[in-house]
Amino acid sequence: MKILTFDIEDWFHIEFSNSIGIWNSYQPRIQQNLESILELLQKRNQTATFFCLGWIADQYPELIKKIDGLGYEIGSHSFDHKLIYTKTRAEFDEDLKKSLFSIEDAIGKKVKYFRAPAFSINDKTLWFFEILNKYGIDIDASVFPGKRDFGGFPAFSPARPVIIEYKGIRLKEFPVNMHKLLGFSFVFSGGGYFRMLPYFLLKKFSESSDYLMTYLHPRDLDYEQPLLAGLTTTRRFKSYVGLKSCYSKLDKLLIDFKFIDLSMADHEIDWQKTDTINL
Numbered sequence: 001m002k003i004l005t006f007d008i009e010d011w012f013h014i015e016f017s018n019s020i021g022i023w024n025s026y027q028p029r030i031q032q033n034l035e036s037i038l039e040l041l042q043k044r045n046q047t048a049t050f051f052c053l054g055w056i057a058d059q060y061p062e063l064i065k066k067i068d069g070l071g072y073e074i075g076s077h078s079f080d081h082k083l084i085y086t087k088t089r090a091e092f093d094e095d096l097k098k099s100l101f102s103i104e105d106a107i108g109k110k111v112k113y114f115r116a117p118a119f120s121i122n123d124k125t126l127w128f129f130e131i132l133n134k135y136g137i138d139i140d141a142s143v144f145p146g147k148r149d150f151g152g153f154p155a156f157s158p159a160r161p162v163i164i165e166y167k168g169i170r171l172k173e174f175p176v177n178m179h180k181l182l183g184f185s186f187v188f189s190g191g192g193y194f195r196m197l198p199y200f201l202l203k204k205f206s207e208s209s210d211y212l213m214t215y216l217h218p219r220d221l222d223y224e225q226p227l228l229a230g231l232t233t234t235r236r237f238k239s240y241v242g243l244k245s246c247y248s249k250l251d252k253l254l255i256d257f258k259f260i261d262l263s264m265a266d267h268e269i270d271w272q273k274t275d276t277i278n279l
């Protein structure tokens with residue numbers, strides 16, 4: 001099972017601590033970058049799930065309508081793109097409500113999927129699942145099944161779709177998958193590793209993954225984007241490495257593999273026979 005997903009945000013959203021107030025001072029690039037993704041998907045006859053920032057739906061409702069109009073499904077990626085573990089339960093509740101309002105207002109449909117910014121949930125933010133449930137979201141793709149800077153949930157390793165049970169709530173979870181090589185685990189289906197690794201390795205790792213969950217961004221395909229000021233050296237490297245080759249690698253991946261979206265994955269899985277993780 002290979003699932004194609006995109007997180008719909010602009011180039012300046014890589015800085016999680018930036019406040020919404022300054023986002024309008026940056027030159028937007030989301031329209032052109034999203035157009036190139038949509039063209040590529042149409043050309044390769046592939047489907048995908050788009051996790052959109054509520055802020056993007058608020059600013060560019062016509063873009064979100066276009067994604068929906070082309071038949072792609074839309075989930076939420078929060079409103080303000082802040083890391084979940086830096087929020088209180090009440091702050092996340094408010095933010096999710098706001099993002100759903102913006103997206104649902106744009107497309108006129110109920111949103112059923114969610115992905116946390118930077119997979120930033122962990123065992124200290126279990127209220128996160130209660131809030132998703134409160135707003136009728138029963139499919140989540142926010143788990144990073146290992147240790148990392150921004151959260152992480154080692155209990156979900158090895159990554160596969162699972163049922164989460166917490167305080168009587170049941171959710172379907174689609175974690176991002178990790179690849180193990182020489183004792184080192186990493187995620188190659190998005191972010192810096194996707195942009196940095198040569199295509200033959202991405203293809204090899206994808207072939208050996210029974211379950212593949214991608215997470216790409218419009219900015220990953222945009223090598224002409226400006227450099228965001230104020231990033232640490234490590235973040236700057238991770239955020240800008242390999243931009244030039246990313247579009248052609250994604251194109252090759254779309255030629256070599258058939259991807260499905262989350263609703264297709266949901267239908268393919270026999271949830272009665274799927275593992276449950278009790279939190």
Ligand SMILES: [Zn+2]
Nearest residue numbers: 007009117118
């Ligand atoms: Zn994001």
